[in-house]
Amino acid sequence: MTAAIGKGRARWPAVRAWVSVLAYCTSIFCLPGVAHADAEAGKTKAQTCVVCHGPMGNSTNPDYPILAGQSARYIYLELRDFKEGRRSDPRMSPMAAGLSREDMLDLADYFAAQRAEPVPFKADPVRVEAGRRKAAEVLCTMCHLGGFTGQNEIPRVAGQHYQYIVKQLQDFRERRRTNDAGDMTSVSKGLSDEDIMNLSAYTANLQ
Template sequence: MKLKHIFAGLLLALTLPAYAADLAAGKEKAQACFACHGVNGNSTVPMFPVLAGQNARYIYLQLRDYKEGARTNPVMSPMAANLSKADMQDIAAYFSEQKPQLIEFKADPARVKLGFQKADETLCSMCHLGGLKGQNEIPKLSGQHYDYIFKQLTNFKERTRTNDAGNMTAVAKTLSDEDIINLSHYIANLN
């Protein structure tokens, strides 16, 4: 009987996060992020992603990748360089808890339809889930700016972004330029 309780306790300990993120500290640490990503992560600049409501695990992994050089950007790489693991977890937790604001985007209905068909064909929802809401380390795409989606799909296709374990680069290499435009219209139309 005792062995059973010990095993259950060990199993529970393994499933608990090693670090409990501090949302108040995350808000304080995220202040520098507001300049590009907007107040509370609601970017108003189409080239910068909306972080509000994004998966904490995904945000953490991207910050870690910028810090370690697996993903590079002239602005983000230096911003992440001095962040500790706790800093990244706090910032990620803070943004994940923020409410995303609706982005006004006038999508072309014909392109949305073609983008939906391409998303269905390439099984986007298999990883990004229904409504492209994301999960764990797979980002939430709905509610993102058209320009940001377009740029990231292009970067994956051109292999200038490769911090994806090969999944997105494999999909993106099959996309035509028109497919990328259509997918960007479809995704930017989701909220």
């Protein structure tokens, strides 16, 4: 009985994530009659973004995430959170402050349509294997899907910069980032620094 309860608790963050997905379906992406995004307009608007995020969203600087290939919904919601203060960053918050809803939709559509380019990463096989085991233990793929390709509001982390993944996991654990409906905070609070480095090595190694 105790084991069954433990398994149930372990799956709860994943269940909450699915509830969050359903809740987000009341957003502009699921409402009838909303304006469609314009990827071509997004390409023009993205010229400012590529200074940090790289051509077509393929960042080469590990401080900035790769946006290419993320879902349009995820990109839009993150931009909206930066604009409305639910997520904060000294570089992104000022950039998002002046964006309109149409700007965010266009940018999201543009970057989602781009192909993510592989990032050179020298993986430590021991860390990669430890990260794989930890990912299975905490059921990461229940939300991020197999291969960590992401879905809907859940980001793609496969092939993301190692340094960026480490920072995000640390921020979730320390509650410096809380715009996730509590799911990642719940998962990350039990992670050690070693766990975070291992998970980051594993996901960064995926392409």
